[in-house]
Amino acid sequence: MIILFFELTVLTIIFSEFYDQSVERKYRYMKIGPKIRRLRKLRGLTIEELADHAALTKGFISQLERDKTMPTIGTLKQVLDVLGVELAAFFIEFEEREKNIFVKSDRISGNSRKELVTEYLIPKLKYLEMEPVLITLKPLAAYSKKYEDDEGFGYIVKGRIDLSIDKEQRVVQRGDCFYLFFDSKLVMKNLTKKTAEVLVVNY
Numbered sequence: 376m377i378i379l380f381f382e383l384t385v386l387t388i389i390f391s392e393f394y395d396q397s398v399e400r401k402y403r404y405m406k407i408g409p410k411i412r413r414l415r416k417l418r419g420l421t422i423e424e425l426a427d428h429a430a431l432t433k434g435f436i437s438q439l440e441r442d443k444t445m446p447t448i449g450t451l452k453q454v455l456d457v458l459g460v461e462l463a464a465f466f467i468e469f470e471e472r473e474k475n476i477f478v479k480s481d482r483i484s485g486n487s488r489k490e491l492v493t494e495y496l497i498p499k500l501k502y503l504e505m506e507p508v509l510i511t512l513k514p515l516a517a518y519s520k521k522y523e524d525d526e527g528f529g530y531i532v533k534g535r536i537d538l539s540i541d542k543e544q545r546v547v548q549r550g551d552c553f554y555l556f557f558d559s560k561l562v563m564k565n566l567t568k569k570t571a572e573v574l575v576v577n578y
Contacts, residue, residue, distance in 0.1 A: 407451075408442040410465070414458045415440075416506075421523065428457040482509075490516035506577040512536070512565040519562045527555045527577040534571025537564040 415425050422440070426433045430453065438444040439454070446454070452462050477497050485493035485508070492511040505527075512518060512534070535548045539562040540555065546566065547553070555561060555575075565571040 406442045407465075408440045411436075411454060411458075412440040414460060418458055420457075425454065425457055429453045489513070491518055508575050508577065510563075510573045510575060512563065512571040512573070514568040514570065515565055517562070517564045519560065522555050522557065522559045522561065522577075525555070525577045526557060527575060529553045529555070529561075529573055529575045532572035532574055534569065534573075535566045536571055536573065537566055538562070 415422070420428075422436045423433045426436045429436075431450070435444065436454070439446060448462070451465075455462055455465055481498065482494045482496055483498040485495055490513050494509045494511070496507045496509055509532070510518060530552045531547050531549050533549055535546065538545055538547045538553060540553060540559050563573060
């Protein structure tokens with residue numbers, strides 16, 4: 376009985392080591408950052424909240440999401456435990472194919488209010504590296520957002536807009552664009568009595 380227990384223990388250790396090594400080899404060449412980022416966003420967590428729950432630093436999570444650092448299997452598991460994803464499932468889903476082409480009927484409306492409508496243009500992908508959102512501003516309406524964890528850029532599709540990003544301010548129109556850094560505050564005001572459209576892509 377003791378011998379059998381010892382053999383089972385040895386087999387368990389060998390399998391565990393083999394599993395860890397095979398998983399490590401598998402993800403060593405993968406870009407796991409965007410997937411971690413997407414999972415965090417789906418859970419409604421900020422970088423700081425994920426870091427706190429996983430007992431890691433905010434800087435580490437930020438680097439991880441940009442593939443600037445390669446975590447150990449143990450550290451990756453700490454992060455995935457907070458996100459509610461099993462380690463094996465995390466890698467299996469890397470092999471799933473997702474659609475590439477989306478039509479207008481695929482869009483999902485976000486926080487639609489009296490003064491504006493937001494539409495998510497690519498809503499059905501599990502793991503987005505970028506999130507394109509179409510913002511439609513009603514006549515003379517305004518929109519503001521603080522980009523604490525995101526970077527992104529915007530393109531004026533239609534209309535004439537008073538655009539402010541932090542201390543920089545300009546009047547922009549169709550064909551103009553802008554860039555958003557971390558901790559930027561975006562404010563847009565539609566200057567006309569017609570609707571304006573702005574494409575904002577968050578990364």
